[in-house]
Amino acid sequence: MINSGDTAWVLISTALVILMTPALGFFYAGLVRKKNVLSTIMLSVALLALISLQWAFFGYSLAFGADRGGLIGGLNWLGLNGVGQAPNAAYAPTIPHLAFMVFQLAFAVITPALITGAFVERINFSGFLVFTFLWATFIYDPLAHWVWGVGGWLRTLGALDFAGGAVVHISAGLAALAVALVIGKRKDYGKIPMEPSNIPFTVLGAFLLWFGWFGFNGGSALSSGGLAASALVATNLAGAAAAITWMVISWIHKRPNLLGLATGGIAGLAAVTPASGFISPLSAMAIGMVAAIFCYYMIIFRVRVGLDESLDVFACHGIGGLWGVLAVGLFAEKAVNAAGADGLFFGNPGQLGAQLIMAASVALFSFIATYILAKVVDAIFVLRVKKNEEEIGLDISQHGETVY
Amino acid sequence: MGFKKIEAIIRTEKLDEVRMAVEGVGIVGMTVTEVKGRGSQKGILLEWRAGEYRVEFLPKLKLELVVHDVDLEKAVEALSAAARTGKVGDGKIFIYSMEDIVRVRTGERGRPAV
Numbered sequence: 001m002i003n004s005g006d007t008a009w010v011l012i013s014t015a016l017v018i019l020m021t022p023a024l025g026f027f028y029a030g031l032v033r034k035k036n037v038l039s040t041i042m043l044s045v046a047l048l049a050l051i052s053l054q055w056a057f058f059g060y061s062l063a064f065g066a067d068r069g070g071l072i073g074g075l076n077w078l079g080l081n082g083v084g085q086a087p088n089a090a091y092a093p094t095i096p097h098l099a100f101m102v103f104q105l106a107f108a109v110i111t112p113a114l115i116t117g118a119f120v121e122r123i124n125f126s127g128f129l130v131f132t133f134l135w136a137t138f139i140y141d142p143l144a145h146w147v148w149g150v151g152g153w154l155r156t157l158g159a160l161d162f163a164g165g166a167v168v169h170i171s172a173g174l175a176a177l178a179v180a181l182v183i184g185k186r187k188d189y190g191k192i193p194m195e196p197s198n199i200p201f202t203v204l205g206a207f208l209l210w211f212g213w214f215g216f217n218g219g220s221a222l223s224s225g226g227l228a229a230s231a232l233v234a235t236n237l238a239g240a241a242a243a244i245t246w247m248v249i250s251w252i253h254k255r256p257n258l259l260g261l262a263t264g265g266i267a268g269l270a271a272v273t274p275a276s277g278f279i280s281p282l283s284a285m286a287i288g289m290v291a292a293i294f295c296y297y298m299i300i301f302r303v304r305v306g307l308d309e310s311l312d313v314f315a316c317h318g319i320g321g322l323w324g325v326l327a328v329g330l331f332a333e334k335a336v337n338a339a340g341a342d343g344l345f346f347g348n349p350g351q352l353g354a355q356l357i358m359a360a361s362v363a364l365f366s367f368i369a370t371y372i373l374a375k376v377v378d379a380i381f382v383l384r385v386k387k388n389e390e391e392i393g394l395d396i397s398q399h400g401e402t403v404y
Numbered sequence: 405m406g407f408k409k410i411e412a413i414i415r416t417e418k419l420d421e422v423r424m425a426v427e428g429v430g431i432v433g434m435t436v437t438e439v440k441g442r443g444s445q446k447g448i449l450l451e452w453r454a455g456e457y458r459v460e461f462l463p464k465l466k467l468e469l470v471v472h473d474v475d476l477e478k479a480v481e482a483l484s485a486a487a488r489t490g491k492v493g494d495g496k497i498f499i500y501s502m503e504d505i506v507r508v509r510t511g512e513r514g515r516p517a518v
Contacts, residue, residue, distance in 0.1 A: 031453075193447075193458055250451065257451035299454035312453065 002087060003094035005224040010092070010099045013219025017106035020212035021048045021113050027205025027266075028117050030198040031259075031311050035393025036121045037197055037403040043116040043128065050129065051109045051136055056080050059108055060101050062141035064091065067151025072142045090150045092222040103219060108144070111168045112136050117311030118176035119183045119383070121194075122390050125398045127381040131374060135175065139369050143171050143362055159358035160332065160340055160351070162231065163220035165274025165324040166362040173318020174363045175370040176309055182374040183383050185308035187390050194310075197403075199259055206262035210239055213269045217276040230336055231276040234284035235269060238276075241288030242268020242295075249296050260296075263316065267295035270320035275328045278340040283331035290327075291320050322359050329355035407502040407518060408476050412467040413441060413495040414487040419465055425486035426469065429478045433518075435468040445492040464495060470505060470518055 025044030029037045051059070058078055065073030077083050080101065088097040112132045116123075146152045147161045154166075161167060186194070196202065217235040221228035246264020247256045271291030272284055279287070298315035309315070329352030332343035342348035377383060384390075389397035396402060414422055419436065426434070440461035447460040471479045480497060488494050507517035 193460055195457070195459060196452075246454075250454070254456065255451050259453050260451065263453040296454045303455060 001094060002096060003223070006092075006094040006222065007096060007099055009224035009228060010095050010103050010219055010222060013215030014099070014103045014106055016212045016215025017103070017110065017219065018048070018212075020106070020209050020216065021045065021110045023205045023208035023212060024110065024113050025205070026201045027209060027262075028120060028202075028311055030200065030202030030205065031196045032120050033194060033393070034197040034403060035395055037201075037395065038401050039123075039125075039394035039398055040116070040120050042125075042399060043120070043123070044113040046129070047113045047116075047132060048109050050133060051112065052105060054133060054136055055101075055105045055108050059136060059141050060104065062137065063108070063144035064101075064104065064149050067145070067149060070151055070153035070156060071145065073145050073149050094223060100222070103222075104144070104148075107164055107168055107216075108136060108140060111140050111164075111172050114168070114172035114313055114317055115176045115179060117313040118180040118309050120310050121186050121394065122183065122384055123394070124382050124385045125394075127377060127383045130381045131179075131377040131383060134373055134377065135370065138373065139175065139366060140167075140171065143167050143365065147358065147362070154358050154361070157354055157357065158341065158351075159354040160278060160328050161274045161325065161358065162277035162328075162340075163217045163273045165271070165321045165328075166358050169270045169273060169317040169321025170325060170359060170362045171366040173314045173316070173321055174366040176313030177318060178367045178370040179374045179383075180307065180309035180314075182371060182378060185306075186310065187387065189308045190306055196259065203258055203262045206266055210265055210269060213239070213273075217273060221277060227277055227337060233281055234272055234276045234279055237281050237284040238268040238272030238288030238291070239265045240268070241285040242271070242292040245289045245292035246296055249292065263299075263312075264292045264296070267291045267316045267320045270317045271295075271324035271327065274321070274324045275331060278328055278332035278337050278343075280331075280333065280336060283327075283333075287324060287327045287331065291323050294319050294323055318363075322363065325355050325359040325362075326352065329353070406473050407470055407505060407515075408473060409500040409502050410467070410469045410471060410476075410479060410483070411498040411500065412469075412483055412487065413439070413464050413497075414467060414483075415489070415493065415495060416463055416465050418487045418489075419467075421486040422467065422483055425482040426479055429475065429482045431469060431471055431475065431479055433469065437466045437468075439464050439466045443493065443496070462493070470502060472515070472518065 025041035029040040032040050061077035062073050065076045083097050085096045087093050092100040144167050146154045147167050214232050218228045218232035243261050243265040247261045250260040268288035268291050298319045299312050330343045333346045341351045344352045447458045449456040505517040
């Protein structure tokens with residue numbers, strides 16, 4: 001039975017989450033050098049178009065179609081055949097099945113876009129398109145099925161991921177780590193400064209992401225009642241707590257800076273994603289605060305070991321997502337969401353076990369499968385541009401355009 | 405009677421003080437260019453997302469002025485006094501001899517063209 005309020009909220013949320021992918025493009029573009037600004041935006045927005053098609057042709061069916069052994073969906077909804085205006089009772093009984101499908105599309109788009117932060121400034125565009133198309137098909141779609149698909153093994157196990165801490169953030173973060181190892185450092189990384197070209201772009205992108213996150217988490221209630229409000233409040237508070245914590249840490253080290261504040265907000269938002277529909281406002285603040293500490297020092301560590309996972313997708317989304325998925329097992333309470341579970345702090349240590357299994361299995365699968373996929377694509381289609389193309393910059397060498 | 409070209413690298417924030425100081429000794433014309441450069445100070449550290457990164461070239465302004473030989477000393481004195489803070493990074497003044505000058509509007513050359 002379609003509810004117009006629920007439908008309106010999910011459709012609006014879809015638009016909010018769709019905006020996050022171009023926002024991510026600007027978030028990343030401000031952090032790269034001027035010669036790669038357009039290329040970096042292109043990586044995100046090209047995926048908005050590419051994955052939209054993949055999702056309609058077969059991606060949605062692989063993720064949410066009839067279960068095959070708990071691992072992947074069937075091909076019963078190929079080309080959106082059978083996905084219509086009537087609700088699908090198993091996924092979202094009060095909104096059109098098409099609304100659920102398109103809301104999920106926005107997640108399928110932004111997840112591979114997150115990974116692009118790992119290989120900016122040196123990625124071969126054609127190799128990138130092949131890599132990401134295959135990544136969406138062989139890594140994202142099965143993971144979405146494991147966690148969210150009816151019959152998916154992690155969903156059956158009782159592991160909880162409200163809005164994609166595992167499916168989106170752990171998977172993208174670990175994939176970023178794997179692909180960074182395959183593609184290697186940028187030329188002269190660590191020897192010459194890699195100055196951020198446009199900090200206002202990054203900050204504008206970050207806070208548009210924050211804005212879109214209300215749809216990401218709030219919309220994941222799939223209804224427009226109290227749960228959506230609760231998730232939206234948790235989202236804002238976790239982002240806020242993380243941003244302030246990050247600012248304080250940088251201040252203790254030296255100066256409170258804008259790039260840090262914006263990065264902190266994103267780390268907190270990523271961390272609260274899996275928990276947002278199961279926790280109280282105070283728990284959200286705690287999750288955000290801890291996320292900022294973990295992610296800040298992971299960036300410091302990543303730089304110290306000389307790994308060029310260029311825009312810290314692993315440090316922000318991977319670590320934030322891992323912490324958030326485990327935090328569900330600590331802070332979740334049935335008083336907030338009866339369809340959820342109680343966590344360790346509310347007398348149910350078993351939930352933490354389920355969360356641990358989800359975090360570890362999604363992390364391992366994403367890392368290993370991405371590493372193999374990146375090696376294969378690199379061997380056939382080449383992931384990295386030539387040295388002189390990298391020196392000139394990808395805006396000109398890959399796309400024949402120049403920025404301001 | 406000859407001319408000199410004064411090329412001064414100064415702190416960006418000192419432009420208006422320098423302009424007023426040289427105007428005070430009768431020199432009005434100048435060309436200003438935004439440049440990046442470095443001296444013995446090398447670069448500076450700026451804040452990154454977490455931690456800091458080093459910027460090797462700092463933004464400066466390059467001023468180009470042409471003066472009569474007789475005005476050179478007071479011009480250099482006014483300019484350097486106005487541009488000075490006493491800290492590393494105040495800049496440099498380079499002085500060149502000039503061959504000739506042409507005023508585009510009238511075609512005048514030499515002294516009247518300054």
